Amino acid sequence: MPLPRRAFLAGGLGGLALSPVVRGVGRRPDDEAAWADVSAAWDPTPGQLNLESGGVQAPTRAVDEAFLRTWDAARRLPPVHLLREQLPRLEEVRSALAAAAGFPAEEVALVRNTTEALQNVLLGWPLARGERVLTSTQDYWRLQEGLDQRVERDGIGIDRIRLPVPLPPDGEVVARWLGAVRPQTRLALVCEVVNLTGQVLPVAALTAALQARGVAVVVDGAHGFAHLDSSPADLGADAYGTSLHKWLGAPFGTGFLRLRRDRVAGVWPLFPSAARRRDDIRKFESLGTIAAAPFLGILPALDWWRRVGPSAKLARLRFLRDHWLAAVADDPRVRRLTRVEDNGAGAIATLSLPGRDPRPVAEELRRGEGILVRAIVHPEFSGLRVTPNLHNSVADLDRFVAALRRCLHD
Ligand SMILES: Cc1ncc(COP(=O)(O)O)c(C=O)c1O
Structure with missing residues (x-):
């Protein structure tokens, strides 16, 4: 289901005036002139063409300025501005974010990134020796390391399925996961958008099928939220984690964890919290003193996303x-690894370069042409990952394609 406009408004962006809708909402994805006012929201980067929005993203100038203003006030008089004024406003951020994502606020914890969100869940989920977690070989490496630590520490088991590239039809993907469920499988870690290829997995169908087999589902939404236009609440997962410094364009070091209400009490937080908070989602926020400025920067980032429009954004990407x-x-020198048919991907796509190591090609593009793309090297495949963002234009992509042809010329 597309994200409802009212979701943003219901959360209230208190204190932040809702800006008028930017010129040309409803702009067609191919209308370069209509998208120019959107790309103008970022500072230009002379000599550099950033097609590497598949990692961390550049915030817009407005988000950056809001962040710097908040930071500046806090650094001048922390007891007043940080402690009394700014940190209490994080409740407002929680509500706005929860409304935008479609979750109840009491299920949303503010954390620094997807890693923090999901290591809390993967390391804190009650699993006994011999019980198993199901995931894929394409799930994010840091989260795999969290699971590996539980193997060593707690004697759990892990099953990792292989997903072909490009991804086969959704029904086959679901069948592969279900085929790997064992009687001891308790938990599954599933990526919403695979960072290596940009492939969007059929997470809602997968979640329903796994839960029907008694397996709880943790979704890695690092590249889902504010990239895809569907609500993460529709995935039906037990837990969802994302980074807001990716597709939302919020300040660096912001993310959220959503844990279903009935799961909160059962998951140990990585940083201890009082027993009286066992049932409170805020137990995952027991870090001690933190900066409020990055988190308050989520509000203008949400406002920006709302004004551009989630569906218009995805269509343009x-x-x-x-x-x-x-x-x-x-x-013939390239082969697409990402299935883009049937809405199988968003902005991110990866090309394999048969017979070539993508790393020197990415390096040549960066050094020789000032173009940033990512070389992906995975045990099962390799390629160049290209991720345009709303600050890019058709002319940028034409420049990239011409440069790639020069680099591949033997
Ligand atoms: C699929 C996926 N999951 C998790 C992460 C971790 O995100 P973060 O470094 O913001 O915690 C990333 C980072 O790129 C990712 O691509």
């Missing part, structure tokens, strides 16, 4: 992706 993919489609 897919248009940019399809533009560059079409330009290389007939080139």
